[in-house]
Amino acid sequence: MPGHPLFRCFRHLLLAIALAGASAVALADTRQYTAAAPDGVTLAIQESGDPAGPAVVFVHGLLGSRLSWEAQLSSPLLQRYRLITYDLRGHGQSGKPGAARAYTDGRRWADDLAAVIAATGARRPVLVGWSLGAAVTTNYLAAYGDADIAGAVYVGGVIELDAGQIAPHPEVYRGMASTDLRAHLDAERAFLALCFHTQPDVATFERLLANAALAAPEMQAAVPRMTIASGQGLGAMRKPMLLIYGARDALVRAAPSMERARQLNPRVRTTVYAASGHAPFLEEAERFNRDLAAFVDAAAGR
Template structure:
């Protein structure tokens, strides 16, 4: 079809009102760019959805990248929002420093998130952190406060790295940092499997496994000692906070984590997905997208 014909058809549809019900978000193009954290680490950032809609920053977990949020980026329910994803340090297409303190210092992860918010010019975004991403939100709140955000969602988020809240898998974490390549990759495969009670389809799992293999070995060894300022961060948040956890989580102990978070911040709200494991946004995407959309709407209208 020629460009002239396409232009004619679009003009005709506009004239007849056939496009009047279509959201501008339907025409938004994805864009990718790179920003630099204060310590020089390059961060790969991506945007999709409606550039004029409420901003949502989606923060993945350990061994992930923006690809973890693929269902949300493609979700019809969330197309009206400005969805901002980024690959955290040591992951995906972002920089992978080799020094341990680049990962153990929780402030650096907080600075990364602050840099993404500032350089994207996101106005009062909702922060959504999965697993390790929850710890990043807490560290951000401790360092920067909640004045520039509208709310926060912890998705099976790490509240604190304690035995009371984290399921012990010493063999898995040992294998993930093994110098032997086969052992390392097998450890990552096992870790990824533990993320789901209902396993994703083969293509999705293989893509996420390849995604995991891109993660820095240095990061995987160091991040287990990452500082998490839960009391100073989550505990000081005055904006609305929602916790979404899978009841069948094999990595984070859902009930103890929720109980501890509520002890730190009694005003938060929690939802437990009875049929999900560690990744409810992948295991029950429609329900998750509806819950996230409702939360964003509620805080964006204030």
């Protein structure tokens, strides 16, 4: 009988198996290749989903990589889009220059994103920037404008490196810049824990922590001084733009950040996920994926 508890249990089991199968296929079909930034840094690029679908370029945050977006890359709902990720300079499998200038100059991060868009041939992609990735997107908009993109989504986005917008964790950031290995790794673990109000499962946290350990120490020491052209970038954006914050964000102050974004650009839309910290795309993945799909469809005119 359809209403019998055993029937419902069996139906849920079949759905779980189907979703797991779709996730496995999505990850198995990932393409990986590289592009070169104008200053010679090698950028590791990955893509999955439908090559003919609207393009979405994901830009991860500090200490992340493409692994940050696994809840999106494995989502059956998002498989109809062309899902493009890349590892930021100093992160993951991308190049890790040693000079501080390679990280403090915001234009270099912008040029990286432009190089990824060019290498993939993505037409009018939606840019999705998490935390530091939002600042990278802002610098891209300042340098290249919005003519070649369909829209942008900021998630826990760094609008400006301003004390009023960034929650103070001086010991954590000092430890991340430390040359003492124990202090450095302990600070990375503390930073990663601060990314979540609802902590991920142990296996996911450990994978993300190992991922964080790949990030260049030189980058971690220099990136707090990265230039962000907020007025010329976010302020000049005319395409659709959505800002998503977690109400319980322990790293970026949501209310002042949204207010500053609205001051720069009254066109931006904002939404707050009540149950999330700094990573709504993982903490409330199903809601985030629905919101992202709706945004991409609207930006693509579907």
